[in-house]
Structure formats: C-alpha cells, structure tokens
Amino acid sequence: VRARRIQDLIYLLLALGPPMIVAAWFYKNDKNPEPMLHTVKAILSGALVCLPVLLIAGLLLEPMLGGIFQNNFLVSSFIVAFFLAAIPEEFFKFVFLRRYIKSEEADEPYDFIFYGAMISVGFAAIENVMYVYQYGLEVGIARAFTAVPMHAICGAMLGYGLLKRSKKTLAKGYYTWDTMKGALVLPTTIHGLYNWPVFVFDHNNSGDFIKILSIIFWIGVLIYLVIKLKKILAEVKTMTAI
Numbered sequence: 001v002r003a004r005r006i007q008d009l010i011y012l013l014l015a016l017g018p019p020m021i022v023a024a025w026f027y028k029n030d031k032n033p034e035p036m037l038h039t040v041k042a043i044l045s046g047a048l049v050c051l052p053v054l055l056i057a058g059l060l061l062e063p064m065l066g067g068i069f070q071n072n073f074l075v076s077s078f079i080v081a082f083f084l085a086a087i088p089e090e091f092f093k094f095v096f097l098r099r100y101i102k103s104e105e106a107d108e109p110y111d112f113i114f115y116g117a118m119i120s121v122g123f124a125a126i127e128n129v130m131y132v133y134q135y136g137l138e139v140g141i142a143r144a145f146t147a148v149p150m151h152a153i154c155g156a157m158l159g160y161g162l163l164k165r166s167k168k169t170l171a172k173g174y175y176t177w178d179t180m181k182g183a184l185v186l187p188t189t190i191h192g193l194y195n196w197p198v199f200v201f202d203h204n205n206s207g208d209f210i211k212i213l214s215i216i217f218w219i220g221v222l223i224y225l226v227i228k229l230k231k232i233l234a235e236v237k238t239m240t241a242i
Contacts, residue, residue: 014137015125016129017144020125022148022149026113026152029233030111034114045100046119047123050126050127057084061084061088073203090188093123101115101170109239113236116162117155120152121151124152163236190221200214201215
C-alpha cells in the first residue's frame with residue numbers, strides 16, 4: 001500500500017510539475033506580472049476546458065468519426081488529430097479565454113499571450129494526469145518536454161491572434177468569424193500537425209519508413225513551435241499599447 005502511495009505521488013508530481021514550470025516561465029517573463037489570484041483562476045479555467053472537450057469529442061464526435069477510413073491510417077490519423085483533438089481543444093480554450101482577455105487585468109500586449117498560455121497550461125495539466133496514470137513514467141517524461149510546451153505555445157499563439165484585434169473590437173464581437181479565424185487557425189493547425197505524426201506512428205498499419213518520416217515531421221513541428229514563440233515574444237516587446 002505504501003509503495004502504491006509513493007508511486008501515485010510520483011505520478012502526480014510528474015503530471016502537474018511540468019505544466020506548473022511552464023506557467024512559472026511565462027509568469028517570470030511578464031515585466032508587470034498579473035495578480036496571482038487571477039493567474040490561478042486562469043489555470044483552473046483551463047482545467048475546466050477538459051469537460052466540454054470530453055463531452056463533445058469523446059461522446060459525440062468520436063462515435064461519428066473515430067471508425068471511418070480505418071483502412072487508410074494516414075487519413076484516419078488526420079481525422080483523430082484534428083477533429084477529435086486539435087479543433088475542439090483549441091476552440092474551447094478560445095471560449096474560456098474570453099473572460100480574461102476582456103478583463104481589466106489584460107491591459108498590456110503580453111497579457112494576451114500570458115492568459116492564452118495559462119488557459120492551455122490548465123488544460124495540459126489535466127490531460128497530463130490522465131496520460132501519466134494510464135501510460136506511466138516514460139510517457140509523462142516525454143510529455144514534459146513536448147506536449148506540455150506545445151499546449152502552452154499554442155495558447156500563446158491563440159492570445160497573439162486576439163492581440164491583433166483591439167479590445168474594443170473583441171468587446172463588440174468576440175465570436176465573429178473574423179475573430180475566430182484570426183485567433184484559431186494557426187494554433188489549431190499547428191496543434192493538429194503535432195498530433196498527426198504521433199497518431200500515425202502509433203497506428204498498427206504504419207511501417208518503419210512511415211514511422212521514421214512521422215518522427216522527422218513531428219520534430220519539425222516542435223522546432224517551429226519554439227521559433228514561433230520567440231518571434232511572438234520579440235514582437236510583443238516592441239508593442240506599447242493594446
């Protein structure tokens with residue numbers, strides 16, 4: 001029993017530690033840090049994103065889409081990567097991010113990036129718990145350096161997309177097509193392209209050559225994420241107002 005408790009504690013630390021480290025990194029990079037309570041609320045709101053995602057993707061979309069194109073693993077993996085993961089996850093992050101973007105606390109350009117990342121960190125923390133307890137330490141360690149930063153950076157890109165529109169515009173029409181297109185297309189695309197090679201690699205019908213290509217593609221997406229975040233942060237530093 002004691003060994004089991006120790007293992008559970010290790011799993012919990014491995015699941016929640018990396019998201020908190022990523023959150024701390026974004027917090028440290030804020031020249032005028034957001035109120036801690038507001039930051040914690042944003043992270044907890046991100047955790048709640050899991051609920052609609054599980055309901056929509058797990059209970060509605062998966063029965064409809066999960067079994068189609070099974071003979072074509074590239075197409076079936078694409079459908080899972082985008083329609084069962086990236087699209088619903090990024091959309092509901094966008095929904096939950098609204099209250100923080102429209103709040104008085106979001107009064108600097110970096111705040112858009114920050115709250116987008118915090119919402120995503122909260123989601124990644126819950127997702128991490130599920131993956132670590134289901135698949136073990138190796139998956140938890142791998143996700144600490146890949147999936148968790150991916151979620152945070154996609155959240156930053158989501159906030160960056162909203163930053164391109166004024167707060168007055170967002171106040172008038174947050175759910176307009178122009179706003180959603182500008183905010184969601186890039187992070188959803190990159191998120192899906194991150195997932196796709198992972199699902200291809202894990203598919204029973206993929207051969208060694210396809211697995212190697214999927215790894216190379218996946219690494220390329222990770223490199224793009226890092227480069228894109230650096231560009232976003234550099235641009236945000238040059239902005240003086242929102």
